[in-house]
Amino acid sequence: MSNFDRDPILLTPGPLTTSLATKSAMLRDWGSWDSRFNAVTARVRERLTAIVNAEATHVCVPMQGSGTFSVEAAVNTIVPRDGHVLVLINGAYGRRMARLTEMMGRRLSTFETADDVPTTAADVARALDADASITHVGLIHCETSTGILNPLPEIAAAVATRGKSLIVDAMSSFGAIAIDAREVAFDALVAASGKCIEGPPGMGFVFVRRSVLERCAGNSTSLALDLYDQWAYMEKTTQWRYTPPTHVVVALDAALIQFEAQGGQPARLARYTANCETLVTGMGELGFRPFLDSHIQAPIIVTFHAPADSKYAFKEFYERVRDKGFILYPGKLTQLETFRVGCIGAIGPDEMRHAVNAVYDTLREMGIRQAAPAAVAAAIKAA
Numbered sequence: 001m002s003n004f005d006r007d008p009i010l011l012t013p014g015p016l017t018t019s020l021a022t023k024s025a026m027l028r029d030w031g032s033w034d035s036r037f038n039a040v041t042a043r044v045r046e047r048l049t050a051i052v053n054a055e056a057t058h059v060c061v062p063m064q065g066s067g068t069f070s071v072e073a074a075v076n077t078i079v080p081r082d083g084h085v086l087v088l089i090n091g092a093y094g095r096r097m098a099r100l101t102e103m104m105g106r107r108l109s110t111f112e113t114a115d116d117v118p119t120t121a122a123d124v125a126r127a128l129d130a131d132a133s134i135t136h137v138g139l140i141h142c143e144t145s146t147g148i149l150n151p152l153p154e155i156a157a158a159v160a161t162r163g164k165s166l167i168v169d170a171m172s173s174f175g176a177i178a179i180d181a182r183e184v185a186f187d188a189l190v191a192a193s194g195k196c197i198e199g200p201p202g203m204g205f206v207f208v209r210r211s212v213l214e215r216c217a218g219n220s221t222s223l224a225l226d227l228y229d230q231w232a233y234m235e236k237t238t239q240w241r242y243t244p245p246t247h248v249v250v251a252l253d254a255a256l257i258q259f260e261a262q263g264g265q266p267a268r269l270a271r272y273t274a275n276c277e278t279l280v281t282g283m284g285e286l287g288f289r290p291f292l293d294s295h296i297q298a299p300i301i302v303t304f305h306a307p308a309d310s311k312y313a314f315k316e317f318y319e320r321v322r323d324k325g326f327i328l329y330p331g332k333l334t335q336l337e338t339f340r341v342g343c344i345g346a347i348g349p350d351e352m353r354h355a356v357n358a359v360y361d362t363l364r365e366m367g368i369r370q371a372a373p374a375a376v377a378a379a380i381k382a383a
């Protein structure tokens with residue numbers, strides 16, 4: 001075991017590895033009533049809104065809690081109680097949005113494709129044309145359970161031309177993949193502090209179309225997760241409605257300053273793309289195969305097939321790689337044995353190369369000679 005004195009590199013989709021400047025920002029205490037803290041909140045909301053070019057159309061409403069709290073708040077605030085939501089599913093986060101929609105008492109329909117098949121605009125058009133009672137569509141932009149990217153601009157156009165309202169979970173894409181509110185129509189888009197902006201976890205935020213939010217009073221069935229109330233209170237007082245995650249807010253502010261200084265979304269996408277390519281190439285040399293085709297793979301998180309070797313067990317593999325300084329992520333597929341490796345956080349291709357080396361050493365320690373998945377191993381044997 002090495003690295004006693006430093007944190008492991010988190011190859012996970014949040015929490016993720018943050019920079020020293022971001023961590024250092026958390027070493028101070030702030031009063032939630034104090035005007036200096038409220039100025040930070042205002043600045044963070046402005047900076048976030050600028051990333052999706054939504055200043056003219058949307059407001060950024062922050063919400064305490066992990067990302068799911070903000071997805072739940074968005075659905076519960078935006079969808080009227082007699083609304084009907086079509087949730088597009090190709091993974092666990094889509095299923096989660098469907099579940100919370102139903103739990104909030106809204107009428108739910110779902111459209112589901114396999115984990116490795118993106119939803120298309122044609123799918124959405126067909127579903128909407130088949131049921132005129134649908135009022136809202138819920139989409140996961142990057143489905144983090146595999147890393148698949150769904151075509152947001154095309155789906156948004158199909159929803160908008162039919163006069164329906166779109167709610168986007170852009171949790172793991174916001175900040176890395178371009179989203180332009182002037183070109184892509186959405187009524188709500190949800191993300192969080194601890195993903196591609198590289199802040200600590202602890203708060204989410206929702207960009208809500210102002211003209212829509214103004215009509216959302218009384219929709220929410222939850223007191224704490226009411227985005228309308230959070231927004232109205234913040235507009236009136238400049239303060240958060242209930243205790244804000246002060247340290248998270250100031251660290252997110254620091255992370256946003258670094259985000260801009262590093263070149264914003266295009267630079268972040270370029271770094272994550274380099275991370276992803278370094279990872280997939282290096283793991284490929286060890287025999288690992290990604291679950292997704294490269295053309296539908298977002299450079300956010302990669303799902304790999306587990307080795308076919310009988311000596312492989314995820315827990316031991318994980319612990320040995322962790323002891324070398326890297327935290328991997330378990331797979332989230334029910335049918336296939338997989339594991340995931342995140343490409344996001346304050347890390348670059350060097351860290352990815354070191355992670356691949358740690359995996360190589362781990363395979364040797366465990367006596368695993370066959371890193372390819374069963375199907376590939378069988379094909380090699382047959383050849």
Ligand SMILES: *Cc1c(COP(=O)(O)O)cnc(C)c1O
Nearest residue numbers: 066067068093142144169171172
């Ligand atoms: C991270 C994430 C969420 C939120 O998950 P939490 O565990 O609540 O932070 C929601 N949707 C997607 C696509 C995500 O990647």
